[in-house]
Amino acid sequence: MAQQHASTAAHGASHGHSSVKSYVIGFVLAVILTVIPFKIVMDGTMERGTMLWIILGMAAVQIVVHLKYFLHLDGSNGQRWNVMALLFTVLILFIVLAGSLWIMHNMNANMMPWMK
Structure with missing residues (x-):
């Protein structure tokens, strides 16, 4: 019984979600993706536009x-269901951000036509 539990624990540790190697790789990548834009x-x-695109690109990679x-x-x-829930959230x-920007743009254009 103890031997079966030990083999299950060893199997779970190597293939489970909480592998130390996975966390270390994630941590190192997150640090690198933070240090590069900071530097x-x-x-x-660099030009501001180039810096902005690099920072946005590194942020997107860091999200992944x-x-x-x-x-x-x-x-x-x-x-699969967790990924679907994440995609639905995105x-x-x-929709909320694009709709808000669209509404604010139209309100500005319609309420202050002399500012065009």
Whole structure:
């Protein structure tokens, strides 16, 4: 009985969600993806537009790193509903943000036509 429990614990540790290797890889990638934009901004040698795109790109990659290594979202059958819920959340956020910007733009254009 104890031997069966030990083999189950060893199997779960190597293939489970809480593998130390996974967290270390995620942490190192997150630190790298934070330090690079910080260094670019502190140097101040690039144009603002270029810096902005690099920061946005690193932020998008860092979101993926956090989802994969810390939240353990992947394409497996067990995670499919979690991924669908995440995609639905992103869709709702996009609709709310785009709709809000559209409404504010139209309100500005209609209420202050002399400001065009």
